[in-house]
Amino acid sequence: MDNRNLFINLDNLLDEHVKALRELQSGDGSRTSDYTRGFEDAINVVKKISFDLAREWASTAIYEHPPHPHPRSRIYRSEPMDWWIEDTTPSSLKSFIASRANEFANHNNGKSSAIIFDLDGTLFDVGHRTLGILKRWLTLSESQHFPKSLVKRIEGIGFNHIGYSLAHAFENAGLDLRNPDVMEVLVTVERYWRKKFFDGESLVEFDAVYTGAADFVWFCKKIGLKIVYLTGRSQKVMYQGTRKQLEKFGFPLEDAELILKINTVTDDAVFKEEAFRSVAASHNVVGNFENEYVNIRGMVQCDPKAVHVVVDSQHSGRPVSALPDKVYRIQSFAS
Numbered sequence: 001m002d003n004r005n006l007f008i009n010l011d012n013l014l015d016e017h018v019k020a021l022r023e024l025q026s027g028d029g030s031r032t033s034d035y036t037r038g039f040e041d042a043i044n045v046v047k048k049i050s051f052d053l054a055r056e057w058a059s060t061a062i063y064e065h066p067p068h069p070h071p072r073s074r075i076y077r078s079e080p081m082d083w084w085i086e087d088t089t090p091s092s093l094k095s096f097i098a099s100r101a102n103e104f105a106n107h108n109n110g111k112s113s114a115i116i117f118d119l120d121g122t123l124f125d126v127g128h129r130t131l132g133i134l135k136r137w138l139t140l141s142e143s144q145h146f147p148k149s150l151v152k153r154i155e156g157i158g159f160n161h162i163g164y165s166l167a168h169a170f171e172n173a174g175l176d177l178r179n180p181d182v183m184e185v186l187v188t189v190e191r192y193w194r195k196k197f198f199d200g201e202s203l204v205e206f207d208a209v210y211t212g213a214a215d216f217v218w219f220c221k222k223i224g225l226k227i228v229y230l231t232g233r234s235q236k237v238m239y240q241g242t243r244k245q246l247e248k249f250g251f252p253l254e255d256a257e258l259i260l261k262i263n264t265v266t267d268d269a270v271f272k273e274e275a276f277r278s279v280a281a282s283h284n285v286v287g288n289f290e291n292e293y294v295n296i297r298g299m300v301q302c303d304p305k306a307v308h309v310v311v312d313s314q315h316s317g318r319p320v321s322a323l324p325d326k327v328y329r330i331q332s333f334a335s
Helices: 003-026 033-060 090-106 127-137 141-145 148-155 166-172 180-197 202-206 213-222 235-248 268-282 293-302
Strands: 083-087 112-117 226-234 257-261 283-290 307-311 323-330
Touching: 090 112, 090 213, 090 283, 090 307, 090 323, 112 268, 127 166, 127 180, 127 202, 141 148, 148 180, 166 180, 202 235, 213 226, 226 235, 226 268, 235 257, 257 268, 268 283, 268 293, 283 293, 293 307, 293 323
Parallel strands: 083 323, 112 226, 112 283, 226 257, 283 307, 307 323
Antiparallel strands: none
């Protein structure tokens, strides 16, 4: 008999005992009312223990099959199947970018040349931010309101479990989002995560830079390109933290342009396409680096001749339509 049926059978058996006691109390037997009530109270305590054990088991159970995909989950490391994607290396990209910059220099149109870099998931690994915030939540008294065994499993979530969202981290650690107790914890943690992830301070504290990213950006600056950092972070809340982060990891800031969202309600893809057009109005855009396919698509359409590069990190998996123009892809900035 498995644990699930054991708890069901125990619960049914206790119900039968309670019923028998009540019949005994209503009959002509010699048991007093207090004596019968005492047995009934004891059985109710056992029923409560049974319920708690069943709940604990549900939160720690290892299912025979992997968890089913949850509606909130997305494919977070994949690619559009109908895109023209060419995998390449950082050294090859440097050659492409330098060649493109030279073309503009030889055909002077009165504009200086620029290159655009996204931040989250492109230059910075934000998985460390998510993990750091999760670990901090575990130190709060709020985390003690949940079953200890479930909290212990959440404590076991490590960096290798982190995906695009907290839901992915839970799933990757074997927590089943079909379980209402798991979902209750996830919703609670997410509420805290949203406050901290976008507060402009956690990014400085927790984010890590991708190996070789700063050196690559410096290469672009040294060949005469204006550096444009384009991010969907909030201008109001995250501007100062973003500057501190770039300084912390040694990215070039002198003469660089930092573009953040003024209206955070604006969709990232729309915001970045409009920002790309704005930069292209005053500069020759040599290249563009981004981790979200849905974001880079609009920018490719603005200028298919630029060197558009997808950094192969976590992404949202939002559906994106076909794109006939070539984009490059790199696994990392490390040479």
